[in-house]
Each structure stands twice: as structure tokens, then as C-alpha cells.
Amino acid sequence: MLPEAHDAGIKLKVINYGRIDWKFLELPDEGMSRFKAAMKHLDYLHILLPTGWGYESRLTAPAELSECKEYLSKGDLVELALAAKDLRTLDIAFDGKFPQPAILKYVIKNAT
Numbered sequence: 001m002l003p004e005a006h007d008a009g010i011k012l013k014v015i016n017y018g019r020i021d022w023k024f025l026e027l028p029d030e031g032m033s034r035f036k037a038a039m040k041h042l043d044y045l046h047i048l049l050p051t052g053w054g055y056e057s058r059l060t061a062p063a064e065l066s067e068c069k070e071y072l073s074k075g076d077l078v079e080l081a082l083a084a085k086d087l088r089t090l091d092i093a094f095d096g097k098f099p100q101p102a103i104l105k106y107v108i109k110n111a112t
Contacts, residue, residue, distance in 0.1 A: 003031070006038030013086075014044040019095070022049040022068050025076045032076070036083035045084060046091040 005012055027035060039045070051068045081090055 002038040003034035006034070006040075011041040012038070013041060015039075015042055015046070016044075017047040019048045019050050022051065022071070025071065025080065032080075036080060039080065039084040039087075041086055042084040043086045044089045044091075045081070045087060046089075046093075048093045048095060050095045 002012070002015065025032075049068070051065045077092070081087065084090075
């Protein structure tokens with residue numbers, strides 16, 4: 001929906017996603033480029049990234065969590081946030097009671 005809004009000339013300022021699968025970050029380069037372009041004017045972004053914990057079988061959740069953590073370590077979420085040049089508020093939440101799927105440097109560039 002976000003890239004389509006951008007293609008229509010709509011400059012969204014606020015995005016408040018309830019739940020969006022973290023695997024959307026695995027878009028092909030062209031899709032991710034469109035997503036980044038659409039985020040250029042955002043000043044508020046909230047996303048809840050479900051990792052499978054609490055929503056799927058407790059037997060598969062640890063594998064999903066591990067996959068999410070590994071993927072986030074590549075920095076695509078950082079690159080997506082950096083595309084929002086006007087961003088003032090970034091609120092990223094992960095579902096469930098579990099070890100965090102990402103450390104801060106996977107979400108914010110140069111975090112220590």
C-alpha cells in the first residue's frame with residue numbers, strides 16, 4: 001500500500017502499521033527501492049513485527065525468531081529507516097515475551 005500511495009503522488013507523513021510480517025524486508029531490490037521512496041516524507045513510523053512467537057506453534061517460534069534475528073542483522077531495517085529523511089519518531093515493536101530478535105545496532109545505525 002505504501003509504494004502505491006507514493007506512485008499516486010501522496011506524501012504520507014504518518015504510518016501506524018498494526019502488524020506487518022518482518023519478511024516484507026526481503027523484497028527484491030526494485031520493491032525495496034519503491035518502499036524507500038515512499039518513506040521519504042514520513043515523520044512518524046510505528047510497526048509491529050511479529051516473529052511467530054505467540055502466534056504460531058511454540059515448536060516453530062524459536063526457528064522463526066532465529067531467522068528474524070539473522071535477517072535483521074544484515075541492516076535492511078536500518079536502511080529502510082534511513083530512507084525516511086524527515087523521520088522524527090520511530091517505534092518498532094516485536095511481539096511476544098521472548099529474547100529480543102534484534103539488538104539496537106540492527107535497527108539504528110551506529111547504535112552502541
